[in-house]
Amino acid sequence: MKPETLFKSDGRLERVLRSGRFAVTAELNPPDSADPQEVYDAALVLSSVCDAINATDASGANCHMSSVAICALLTRAGYAPILQVSCRDRNRIAIQGDVLGAAAMGVCNVLCLTGDDVTVGDQPQAKRVFDLDSIQLLRTIKIMRDEGVFLSGRKLTVPPRLFLGAAENPFVPPYDWRPLRLAKKMEAGADFIQTQYCFDLPRFRQFMAQVRDLGLHEKLFILVGVGPLRSEKTAEFMRTKVPGVIIPDEIVNRLRHTPGPRKREEGKQICIEIIQQVREIEGVAGVHVMAYRQEELVAEIIEEAGLLPRPLRIGFIAPDPLRRLRKSQEDPPPFDPEP
C-alpha cells in the first residue's frame, strides 16, 4: 500500500491501516435500552482490543438504539466508532444530515450498507425506503467530503473528514461478479471494506485471487468478517435466518461432535483458526470481529489470535469521564434474538 500524503480522516483506523499494521475492528451490539451505560460496558471491553468499534444500524432490520446515538455516546467518551449507515430506513436527505452530524461529533469512519430487508426483522410490516443504494450512498458521502457540497450541489461550510467503508459478501452468488462489484465500490469512493462472516475459506481465497488480479488490494483495505459460533444451533440459525451468511457443513459438524460444555471453546477455536488463515492471504488488511452480545468473547478471541497489543499510542484515546465500573459479567444471552 502506497502511503498517501494526505489522510482522509483523523481517525485511528485509517492510521493503523495506512501504517501497514494488521487492523482489528469489532462490532458493538446496540442495546434495547435508554441507558447509556450498556453502550459503555460493551465499549470498555472492545476498545482495548480493537482499532474502531462498529455501531450497527438496526442490523437484521431489528430495532435497537440508533447508530448515530451510539456514535454520539462513544465519541463523547473518547472511543473511535465506525458509523454504519444503511439505506433501508432513511432517504438521502436524512442520511446526509446524519453523516454531517456524526462528523461534527468526531466520527471518523462511515460504513455504507444496503441493509437487510425489513422482512427479516422484528417489524416486517414496515415500509422499506432504499432511496439510494449502497454505491450511490458511498459516492454521495465522497462528494460531501471531497467536493464540499451536498448531493444537490449546495455548499458545505466545512466538509466532513471521513474514512469511507463498504461491505462485501464474497460468499454468495453471482461469485464472478463480486470482485467487479468491489471495483465499483472503490470507484464510488470506498477506502476500506468489511466482509460478511467468513467461514468458507476456499471461496474466500478464490475471491481474493480475483481481487489481486484486478489490483484492488492495493487501493482498498480489506477487513475480513469473522466471529465465533456458540453451538451448532447458533450455526444453523445463522445460516438459515441471517441473510447472506454461509457456513459450510464441516464447521457445523465439528461443533455437533463436540461435547456440550466444550462447544463455546471449540467455536472460539474455529474463529481463531480462521483469523490465522486469512492473515496469511495476500491483500487482507485486517479482521472485523462480530459476536452477538458477547463482547468478552470477542476480546478473548482477539487476544488468543495473537493480535494484541493493539498500538494504543497511534491515536490518543482520551480517558473516559463517563466510564463507570463494569457490572459483573453475567452469562451471555443466547444468540437467538427472537422472543
Next chain:
Amino acid sequence: MLRWLQDYPHFLEWAYRLTHHLFIWLDPLMRRIGYGRVDRWLRPLEEAGKRSVFDCQMCGQCVLHSTGMTCPMTCPKNLRNGPCGGVRANGHCEVIPEMKCIWVAAYERSQKMPIFGPEMILLQPPVNRQLEGSSAWVNMLTGADRQTPLGWIKKD
C-alpha cells in the same frame, strides 16, 4: 407473458438499439407535437410493452440495457448498482425466496450481450423519483433521464 424473451438478451439488445435510433429519428416530429402530449400517448404503449417483457416499473429513467436487460426496479430493494449481500446460496432473492435474484439473472444475461453487456460496470446515479410514472422514451429525448443531482456531476 413475454418474459421468455429475456432469455434472448442479445435479441433484446438489438431491439433496444433499434428503438433508440427510431426515437432519435422521430424526435423532430415529437418536438413539434410537444413532449407533454407525446408522453400521454406513449406512456400506455411503453408500459404495456415493457411491462410484459421486463415487468417494467415505470421509473421513467430506463437503464435496462446497462443492467443485462433486466429491470433493476424489480429488485425489492430497488438496487441499481448490483446485488445486495443477502443473495441466497442458490442464487435466489433474500426478500422473495421463490424469486431468482434479479442481479444474478442480470449478470448471466449480460454475459450474452456483446453490445451493452460491458456497461454493467457503470455507476448508476440515484433515481430521480420525480420521473416515476412518466415515459422513459420521452425522457430520453428531452434528456430528463440523464439529469443527475447537481452535486453528483461535479467530479469525473
